[in-house]
Amino acid sequence: MRGWSELAERVGGTTRTSEKTALLARYLAQLTSDELRPAAVFLSGRPFPESDQRVVGLGWAAISAAVTQLAGTTAGALGEAYDRSSDLGRAVADVLAYRPEEPDPGHSPGIVEVAQAYAAMEAASGAAAKGAVFGALLRRCDCLTAKYVVKILTGELRIGLRDGLLEAAIAEAFDRPAAEVQLAGMLTGDVGETAVLAKEGRLDEARLRLLHPIKFMLASPAEDAAEIISRLGPTVWVEDKYDGIRAQLHRRAGEARLYSRDLHDISDQFPEIVEAARSLPWDGILDGEILAYADGHVLPFLTLQARLGRKEPTAQVQAEVPVVYVAFDLLAVGPRSADGAGRAAAAAVEVLLQVPLAERRRRLEALDLPTAGQGGRFALSHLMTADSVEALDRVFGEARARRNEGLMVKDPESGYSPGRRGLGWLKMKRALATLDCVVVGAEAGHGKRHGVLSDYTFAVRDEVSGRFVTIGKAYTGLTDAEIATMTRWFEAHTVRQLGRFRLVEPTVVVEVAFDVIQRSTRHQSGFALRFPRIVRLRLDKGADEIDTLQTVERLHTELQTGAEYLVTAEARKTGR
Secondary structure, three states: OHHHHHHHHHHHOOOOHHHHHHHHHHHHHOOOHHHHHHHHHHHOOOOOOOOOOOOOOOOHHHHHHHHHHHHOOOOOHHHHHHHHHOOHHHHHHHHHOOOOOOOOHHHOOOHHHHHHHHHHHHHOOOHHHHHHHHHHHHHOOOHHHHHHHHHHHHOOOOOOOOHHHHHHHHHHHOOOOHHHHHHHHHHHOOHHHHHHHHHOOOHHHOOOOOOOOOOOOEEEEEOOHHHHHHHHOOOEEEEEEOOOEEEEEEEEOOEEEEEEOOOOEOHHHOHHHHHHHHOOOOOEEEEEEEEEEEOOEEOOHHHHHHHOOOOOOOHHHHHHOOEEEEEEEEEEEOOOOOOOOOOOOOOOOEEOOOOOHHHHHHHHHHOOOOEHHHOOOEEEOOEEEEOOHHHHHHHHHHHHHOOOOEEEEEOOOOOOOOOOEEEEEEEEOOOOEEEEEEEEEEEEOOHHHOOOEEEEEEEEEOOOOOOEEEEEEEOOOOOHHHHHHHHHHHHHOEEEEEOOEEEEOOOOEEEEEEOEEEEOOOOOOOEEEEOOEEEEEOOOOOHHHOOEHHHHHHHHHHHHHOOOOOOOHHHHHHOO
16 A cells, blocks of 8 residues: 555646556556556545445544554644644644654555455444544554545545546556546446456446446536537537436336435435336436426425435425426436336346437437326426527526526537536536625635635625624635735734634625525525635725625525526626
């Protein structure tokens, strides 16, 4: 594992894609098949393959206890180290440097041993048992190895390694066509298995397995209708971008499972959809969205949130927040059962990932899903076409009027590319509005921003009390140069420091864009902005010119009644 850690350090130390690929390829090529499988999975930044539902379940307390015991330091040492770097792996290495004697790197645990330890932690019952396995593993690790053992464990590898780059390295390491490696990765959902198949010349044996999630195809963002038409035109397919939960639905021989975008099994949260899928007369995989739905109308995402994270929701919860599965793609399909009762034996399914979207949609419609209007739990996405900029803008406005986030714009000839943001699918979203807010708190970021204050808590002004009341937090939108400048300012104008978080003088005004305003008990205002991002610093404005809580309340009411939003705070103020 020491050699793997040294590789990770070198890969993270270069920004050149070609150099990263070459480093990875040379390393992977010299591993045995037993070593290759976990090594590749670890390089994807997780202890288990992406399609594997296991979670180690080791918390901060157990990690801290093991580290401080080995290092002989105080209980707060790990927290202090983490505050300096915002990187738990690095913090663990910093604390372990205080050990009286560091283990010999030559006796570092092997890659296979580390994989076995992760599996043992997952299987152990209770924090103490998990912590004991972790402590025994850490005892054998030098500081560098410990750093990456923890990074993998927590899913925070952060060495600038994308899945596509890892697949390219596998192809180079074993002299296989990149397209074949990519397809095998799509089908298996396991980069370790894909690497072994490539090494052994068996990529053609990769098979899609039902009830094992595959990565979702992602869409690239775009706002300008002219740009979208020029990329995908002359005629594009357009679907509403629903404000729900993306989910993959698998069915095999009467068994059905739902998987979230991060490939976690969420079947228990939506038992009515799973039960409805069990009775379908075919095997296969659907891609779609779970929505709160009642009386023929899609309900706001805030309503659906009442269902999230609940295992085995009660009948009352299911009745209060009914749901529907909106299908928009068919990824695989098998033969219908002879009796139509959903009792088909498991059979090989036809994989449709490389079939054009137009044909996938035709076959999806032919499945004749039992729709909500017929008393079922399914619906098909609202599909339209647009052949001009004007038509696309009009459809976008209609989608917003139906209270959807925006549009998904697709090339009808596109295939399905799991895990990738290509130009075959574009998501058309525009900020619903902006608010001028004052920054009241700042916090160090993560990754490359761990040394600067990049996460801002912001507030609006309550006209009644005159107080600033928090309404959200954002960490995107400013340039590195702007963040560096503001870091120096916030450090000099800190009112109080609470760990990594600083209360700062309420002076800096930012314009914040968002998609939705919703009720929330998290913030003092009683509201939260969904998907907030900073549009720009407003150094030309003072805190007495920011938006008010009363403005937020009005916008929230307009949203609930379907009224039009003006796009910017400036437009509201000027009447434009």
